[in-house]
Amino acid sequence: MQSLMPFPKKMPESIVVQPAAxxxxxxxxxxxxxxxxxxxxxxxxxxxxxxxxxxDATGGCVADSLEMARFGRDHPAQTLVVAGxxxxxxxxxxxxxxxxxxxxxxxxxxxxxxxxxxEEFDAFCxxxxxxxxxxxxxxxxxxxxxxxxxxxxSTGLDIVRHLHAQGEKILWAPDVxxxxxxxxxxxxxxxxxxxxxxVHDEFKAVELELLRREHPRAKVLVHPExxxxxxxxxxxxxxTTQLLQAAQRLEADEFIVxxxxxxxxxxxxxxxxxxxxxxxxxxxxxxxxxxxxxxWMAMNSxxxxxxxxxxxxQGDGSQEIRVDRDLAQRARRPIDRMLAFAAARKVAxxxxxxxxxQGMGPA
Ligand code: SF4
Numbered sequence: 261m262q263s264l265m266p267f268p269k270k271m272p273e274s275i276v277v278q279p280a281a282x283x284x285x286x287x288x289x290x291x292x293x294x295x296x297x298x299x300x301x302x303x304x305x306x307x308x309x310x311x312x313x314x315x316d317a318t319g320g321c322v323a324d325s326l327e328m329a330r331f332g333r334d335h336p337a338q339t340l341v342v343a344g345x346x347x348x349x350x351x352x353x354x355x356x357x358x359x360x361x362x363x364x365x366x367x368x369x370x371x372x373x374x375x376x377x378x379e380e381f382d383a384f385c386x387x388x389x390x391x392x393x394x395x396x397x398x399x400x401x402x403x404x405x406x407x408x409x410x411x412x413x414s415t416g417l418d419i420v421r422h423l424h425a426q427g428e429k430i431l432w433a434p435d436v437x438x439x440x441x442x443x444x445x446x447x448x449x450x451x452x453x454x455x456x457x458x459v460h461d462e463f464k465a466v467e468l469e470l471l472r473r474e475h476p477r478a479k480v481l482v483h484p485e486x487x488x489x490x491x492x493x494x495x496x497x498x499x500t501t502q503l504l505q506a507a508q509r510l511e512a513d514e515f516i517v518x519x520x521x522x523x524x525x526x527x528x529x530x531x532x533x534x535x536x537x538x539x540x541x542x543x544x545x546x547x548x549x550x551x552x553x554x555x556w557m558a559m560n561s562x563x564x565x566x567x568x569x570x571x572x573x574q575g576d577g578s579q580e581i582r583v584d585r586d587l588a589q590r591a592r593r594p595i596d597r598m599l600a601f602a603a604a605r606k607v608a609x610x611x612x613x614x615x616x617x618q619g620m621g622p623a
Contacts, residue, residue: 278562283310283562286562286563286565286566287310287314287562289566289569289570290314290562290565290566290569291314291317291318293566293569293570293572293573294318294341294569296573297339297569297572297573298337298338298339299337299339299340299341299362299569300318300319300320300321300332300335300337300339300340300341301314301315301318301320301341301343301565302315302320302321302323302328302331302332302335302340302341302342302343302344302352303315303320303321303322303323303328303342303343303344303560304322304323304324304325304328304343304344304345304348304500304522304557305322305323305324305500305501305504305520305522305523305525305526306344306500306520306522306523306553306554306557307343307344307522307557307558307560308522308558308560308561308562309522309525309529310562311343311364311560311561311562311565312525312526314562314565315343320341322526323501324412324413324414324499324500324501325344325347325348325351325397325398325412326397326412326414326415326499326501326598326602327501328342328344328348328351328352329348329351329352329355329397329595329599330599332352332355332356332359332361333352333355333356337359338358338359338360339359339360339361339362339572340352340356340359340360340361340362341361341362341363341364341565341568341569342361342362342363342581343363343364343560343565344363344368344557344560345368345369345370345373345398345554345556345557346363346366346367346368346369346370346373346581347369347370347373347397347398347399347400347401349361349363349366349581350400350401350581350583350591351397351595352581353581353582353583353588354401354404354583354588354591354592354595355592355595357583357585357588360572360580361580361581362568362569362572362579362580362581363560363568363579363581364559364560364561364564364565364568364579365559365560365564365568365579366579366581367556367559368556368557368559368560369556370398370457370554370556371455371456371457371458372396372398372399372434372435372455372456372457373398373399373400373403373434375434375454375455375456376395376399376400376403376433376434376453376455378400378402378403378406381403381406381433381434381453382406384431384433384453385406385431388431388451390429391428391429391430391431391451392408392409392423392428392429392430392431393406393407393408393409393430393431393433394407394408394409394410394411394419394420394423394430394431394432394433395407395409395410395411395432395433395434395594396410396411396412396413396416396432396433396434396435396438397410397411397412398434398435398457399433399434401583401584401587401588401591402587402591403433403434404591404594404595405587405590405591407594408594408597409423409594409597409598410594410595410597410598411598412499412598413438413483413484413485413498413499413500413502414498414499414501414502414602415598415601415602416438416442416484417442417445417446418601418602418605419598419601420432420442420443420446420448420450421445421446421448422601423448424446424447424448424449429448429449429450429451430448430449430450430451431450431451431453432450432451432452432453433452433453433455434453434455435455435456435457435485436452436453436454436455436456437456437457437460437461437484437485437486437487437488437491438484438485439452439453440452440488441484441488441491441497442484444488456485457485457554458554458555459485459519459520459552459553459554460483460485460486460487460518460519460520461485461486461487462541462552463482463486463487463490463518463539463540463541463552464490464540464541464542465487465489465490465492465493467540467542468480468490468493468516468518468539468540469493470540471516471537471539471540472493472516475514475516475537477512477513477514478512478514478515478516478537479495479496479506479510479512479514479515479516480493480494480495480496480515480516480518480539481494481495481496481498481503481506481507481515481516481517481518481519482494482496482497482503482518482519482539483497483498483499483500483503483518483519483520484497484498485519486518486519490518490539494518495510496510500519500520500523503517503519503523504523504526504527504530507527507530507531507534507536508530508531512534513533513534513535514534514535514536514537515527515534515535515536515537516537516538516539517536517537517538517539518539518552519552520552520553520554520557521538521551521552521553522553522554522557524536524538538551538552539552
C-alpha cells in the first residue's frame, strides 16, 4: 500500500559542516528577521541543533508534534515558522487558519505521509465502514479529514484504550509498528495500514542486543515507531518528549536511544553528565551504514530559515503553507478531538510521572 518515496536530491545543508562564523551570521540574520516579522519559531526535536537553540533563544518552542500543534495554536504571534516536516506545518495551519505559517522548506515530507495516499486510504476506509478511523499525526490534511481521531505517539495509547473500552473496532494508519504496539498494549481490535518510518524501521534488534551486552548498565529508550523486536528490549517506550524526560529522570549514567538522533542534542544539553548512544541501524557486517537521522528533517537548515524569513519580509509567499479551507475544517475535527481528550487527561510534555499509567513505561 506504500507509494514510492522521493528522497531529497541534494545533501541537506544541516549535515554539511559549516564554519562557526557562518552559522553565527545566519543565526543573527534569522533572529533579526523573526523580530521584524513578529514571528515565532516552532521546531521539532529532530531538526538541526542550531535551529532548536534558535527557537529556545527567541521565545519559540522545541517539542514533539503534539506540543508543536498546541504551542502554535495558543501563541499570539500571527506568523508561525515551523521547522520540521510538511504535516507539522499543515497541522499548524489547520489549527490557526488566520495565521501565516512558513517553513524553511516545503519539500520536507515524511515516509509515513507518503506511504498513505489519501485516495487509497479513503478506499480502504470505505471497505471497513464498521471501524473507527484513527490516524497518526504523520499524515496529510486529506487523510486526517477522512479520520474520526488523530493521535500522536504521546496520546495514542490513551485514545486507543478509550475507544477499546467503548467497544469500538479501530482502523489504524499509517505506522504499522506503532499500530501493533498499541494493539498489544490495549488488546483493541485494530486493522493496520502497512506504513513505516524509514528512520525507526532501520533499528536492528540483534545489534541492539550486542550493544546492550557491551553496556549492561545502559537504559534503553525506544520510540514506538520501531520494530517490535527493538521495542521488546526497551526500558522505556515513548514519544520524543517522553524519552527526553526519561533521560532526565532515570538515574542511569548511560542510555541507548532508538529514535532519530536529532533528539540527542536536547538530551546532551539537558543532561551533560550522562552518556547517550545511538541504537544500531546497520546489520553486523553491513558496508552501507545508515544513520538514524531523517533526511527530510535534515532539510531544515539555518540558511534555508534565514532565506525564508527574509524573502517573506519582502512579501514573498512561496514558503507559506496553504491548506484548502474546507479540507482544513474537516481535518480540524479529529485533531481538536485529540487535543480536547489530551487536555482532559492532562497528557502534557511535563507528565512523565504519568507514563506508567499511560502504558508508556517499561516495556
Ligand atoms: S523521522 Fe520518520 S516519522 Fe519522523 S518525519 Fe522522518 S520519516 Fe517521518
